[in-house]
Amino acid sequence: MFERFTKDARAVVVGAVGHAERGSADAVDDGHLLLALLDREASRGSFALASLGAARHRDSIEEALSGARRRGGLSQADAAALAGLGIDVAEIVSRVEEAHGEGALTDGGGKSGSGAGRSGSGKAGRGWFGRVPFSREAKDTLVKSLRIATARRDRRIGDEHLLLALTVRPGIVSEVLADHGVTHAAVDRVLWGGPAAAAG
Structure with missing residues (x-):
């Protein structure tokens, strides 16, 4: 599938690996893909993020992702549902951080990493390119980007397809994006001027 990625989409994937490695994460997750998208310039995905104002709010987005990692990967919706109980x-x-140190519920034991669980070895596993492997959620996002590109009849998968996939996959990243005005409908409107064909 990677051979179908455009140069910009490949740069996002490689950038996500870099974010995961710098954060000592066990796996690349959707948060790393989003951060790598925010790093891009002069691409369709970066244009959409800038047009919707998300590029100006990178600090807020990083803070929201970090907050979710501190909560052990729980989204705000999950936390609100639990509060209802x-x-x-x-x-x-x-209390957990008081007993075990700040960031005890995060991957990497307090370091800025992914929401995936620790392997117990203390060292990141190796995957694509001999680097940190991709989590199930990140793999699913890559597959979803292929489906979106196919539904749009695009021959190549661009970083815009990765962004669209992040907006529709349930979880923390889509919640953070929506909180910053980046929804599937908004990205579709910015890039193509209307609603996209539904992708399975």
């Missing part, structure tokens, strides 16, 4: 996630995180 009388479970205070912030209090639990505070």
